[in-house]
Amino acid sequence: xxxxxxxxxxxxxxxxxxxxxxxxxxxxxxxxxxxxxxxxxxxxxxxxxxxxxxxxxxxxxxxxxxxxxx
Numbered sequence: 673x674x675x676x677x678x679x680x681x682x683x684x685x686x687x688x689x690x691x692x693x694x695x696x697x698x699x700x701x702x703x704x705x706x707x708x709x710x711x712x713x714x715x716x717x718x719x720x721x722x723x724x725x726x727x728x729x730x731x732x733x734x735x736x737x738x739x740x741x742x
Contacts, residue, residue, distance in 0.1 A: 684736055692734035696727040703727070 676682045703723020710716040 681738075684734070689734045689736065692730045696730045699723050699727040699730070
């Protein structure tokens with residue numbers, strides 16, 4: 673496992689990608705739960721936009737783009 677952690681491509685697929693996808697799912701779940709508690713429409717959509725935006729950023733940052741475009 674130590675050798676795999678030294679190679680960035682293997683580390684991305686084995687550790688970083690799954691971990692960031694789990695974090696993104698957690699952010700989406702938290703955002704959905706928090707938005708249901710707000711009564712003001714502007715506040716609801718601001719909360720959901722922030723959490724969903726962060727989740728999208730995490731997903732896009734850890735997609736193995738090099739494997740798709742090489």
